[in-house]
Amino acid sequence: MQTVRGVGIGLRRALAEALFTSDAPEVRWVEIHPENYVSRGGYFRTMLERAAERWPIVTHGLTLGVGAVEPPEAGYTRPLRALLHELQVPWHSEHLCFSGTDGVMLHDLLPLPFDEQAIDTACARIRELRDSLELPVAIENISFYAHLGTPRMSELQFLLEVLERSDAKLLLDVNNVYVNAKNHGFDPRKYISSIPRERVVQIHVAGHFTRPDGLVIDTHGDAVRQEVYDLLEHTLRHAGEVPVLLERDQNIPSWEQLHAELRRLDEIYQRATGVSWA
Amino acid sequence: MGLVDQQRNAQAVCLRSEPPQQALAQLGDRRGWLVYREMVRTRLRDEVELGLRRSCRVAGQQAVTQTLDRYLEQVPPRTRLFREVACHFGRTVAPWWKADASLPAYLPDLCLYEVAVWEVADLDDRNHPEVVELAFDRPPVLSPALRLLALGHVVHTQPAADGGYTAEPCFLAVHRPADDRMVQPWRLNRLSYDLLCLWQAGGVSVTQAVQRVGQAHGLPVDATFVDGLCTVLADFIEKGIILGSLGAR
Numbered sequence: 001m002q003t004v005r006g007v008g009i010g011l012r013r014a015l016a017e018a019l020f021t022s023d024a025p026e027v028r029w030v031e032i033h034p035e036n037y038v039s040r041g042g043y044f045r046t047m048l049e050r051a052a053e054r055w056p057i058v059t060h061g062l063t064l065g066v067g068a069v070e071p072p073e074a075g076y077t078r079p080l081r082a083l084l085h086e087l088q089v090p091w092h093s094e095h096l097c098f099s100g101t102d103g104v105m106l107h108d109l110l111p112l113p114f115d116e117q118a119i120d121t122a123c124a125r126i127r128e129l130r131d132s133l134e135l136p137v138a139i140e141n142i143s144f145y146a147h148l149g150t151p152r153m154s155e156l157q158f159l160l161e162v163l164e165r166s167d168a169k170l171l172l173d174v175n176n177v178y179v180n181a182k183n184h185g186f187d188p189r190k191y192i193s194s195i196p197r198e199r200v201v202q203i204h205v206a207g208h209f210t211r212p213d214g215l216v217i218d219t220h221g222d223a224v225r226q227e228v229y230d231l232l233e234h235t236l237r238h239a240g241e242v243p244v245l246l247e248r249d250q251n252i253p254s255w256e257q258l259h260a261e262l263r264r265l266d267e268i269y270q271r272a273t274g275v276s277w278a
Numbered sequence: 279m280g281l282v283d284q285q286r287n288a289q290a291v292c293l294r295s296e297p298p299q300q301a302l303a304q305l306g307d308r309r310g311w312l313v314y315r316e317m318v319r320t321r322l323r324d325e326v327e328l329g330l331r332r333s334c335r336v337a338g339q340q341a342v343t344q345t346l347d348r349y350l351e352q353v354p355p356r357t358r359l360f361r362e363v364a365c366h367f368g369r370t371v372a373p374w375w376k377a378d379a380s381l382p383a384y385l386p387d388l389c390l391y392e393v394a395v396w397e398v399a400d401l402d403d404r405n406h407p408e409v410v411e412l413a414f415d416r417p418p419v420l421s422p423a424l425r426l427l428a429l430g431h432v433v434h435t436q437p438a439a440d441g442g443y444t445a446e447p448c449f450l451a452v453h454r455p456a457d458d459r460m461v462q463p464w465r466l467n468r469l470s471y472d473l474l475c476l477w478q479a480g481g482v483s484v485t486q487a488v489q490r491v492g493q494a495h496g497l498p499v500d501a502t503f504v505d506g507l508c509t510v511l512a513d514f515i516e517k518g519i520i521l522g523s524l525g526a527r
């Protein structure tokens with residue numbers, strides 16, 4: 001199993017060449033979406049092999065949202081398991097959300113109702129996934145723009161209940177906490193301080209965008225904001241030495257700009273955790 | 279309301295050509311769910327327009343919008359693999375476009391050709407059985423990164439000055455050589471196309487396929503035929519379309 005420390009970046013086709021050819025010692029691992037590599041040849045396979053030669057890899061799924069009413073089909077989890085074991089990932093993460101029902105796949109991350117039935121469903125999916133992948137499973141807190149029905153508890157209570165009852169790990173997306181705090185009116189630092197630090201295995205940071213009507217959207221297509229860097233520092237002081245990933249999926253800037261963000265994240269990581277690479 | 283009904287409501291708001299008012303009312307957060315509707319539809323449309331760039335340009339914004347509305351409402355994607363969405367859309371809507379007299383007659387062929395190119399770029403070329411040197415009494419093994427198309431327009435070339443494509447039977451092998459990112463179309467004659475189709479289906483030796491195809495076309499399998507066949511086979515082997523013969527199992 002690979003050891004993952006420090007700052008990583010999401011492997012994307014649009015930035016892969018720059019990543020491979022640049023000298024960026026701040027990048028200590030990469031994250032992939034396994035759906036983009038399962039049973040795939042061509043450029044994506046080559047890209048993955050090049051990345052795996054150089055860095056530890058962590059996998060972050062996009063379609064096994066643990067709020068799905070139906071368990072996932074073995075036709076997908078079997079090749080997924082094979083890929084994860086081939087890459088020797090330390091854990092696999094999915095989102096605390098659903099992405100469709102009755103066999104339809106919307107290819108988006110939709111929020112769950114914050115209630116008992118959704119908690120039970122998520123816990124069942126997490127246990128099944130852990131069993132079929134034979135790996136620790138982490139879930140990510142999503143950004144959400146609507147409630148599905150009347151909430152019976154806060155998003156934080158919902159997340160903590162699922163973590164506790166399923167014994168899952170947490171991929172804590174700091175930008176999502178920030179976005180949700182803005183849209184739904186809570187204190188993001190209090191939210192993060194309430195999370196048991198031993199649950200957190202990985203952190204995400206990304207950029208967001210504020211619409212003219214004030215709604216904040218998690219885009220993965222903008223630079224990381226100062227408020228999110230500050231919240232990351234708070235998170236690392238609370239959670240300790242947890243690897244941090246920069247997510248950038250759209251509107252990919254120059255490598256110099258991305259590299260500057262990675263350097264900044266690495267500085268925060270070292271300062272907040274007391275780790276020194278030197 | 280149970281979890282599955284809540285999810286069905288959310289899904290209907292995202293997929294129906296008009297968001298159902300009852301579902302929106304039951305979900306309770308109108309603005310938020312319309313944001314999700316927009317996000318879901320935009321993401322899927324962007325992917326379709328990326329994979330089927332030329333077809334969408336020919337169809338035009340309005341036809342793409344209408345087709346996508348119908349697609350999402352009637353046969354939404356079920357695949358987990360995002361890269362397959364454009365292929366699923368293209369294969370689903372090509373017959374719809376064929377039935378629509380207001381669209382160019384070559385559009386369904388262009389669409390199926392783009393689907394094949396998009397798909398072949400990602401096929402796993404290593405996913406094939408063990409191969410030995412080509413022998414006539416064994417089934418040949420074809421490259422897994424291969425799609426065979428029988429079209430009615432020559433859509434793999436540049437369009438004519440008026441933007442259209444010549445209407446005539448056009449048989450294509452859309453192929454990606456091993457370790458190569460570039461997908462290439464090869465135009466085939468009817469005989470070669472039929473042979474490759476038989477071999478791709480599997481279980482048929484070189485000789486058996488030649489006999490069947492010769493018979494179907496009313497051609498005598500004589501020295502001239504075999505000469506021509508050897509040239510074609512050598513060409514397919516050189517291009518990496520035929521990898522060899524199926525090894526002992």
Ligand SMILES: [Fe+2]
Binds near residue numbers: 140173204247
């Ligand atoms: Fe994230």
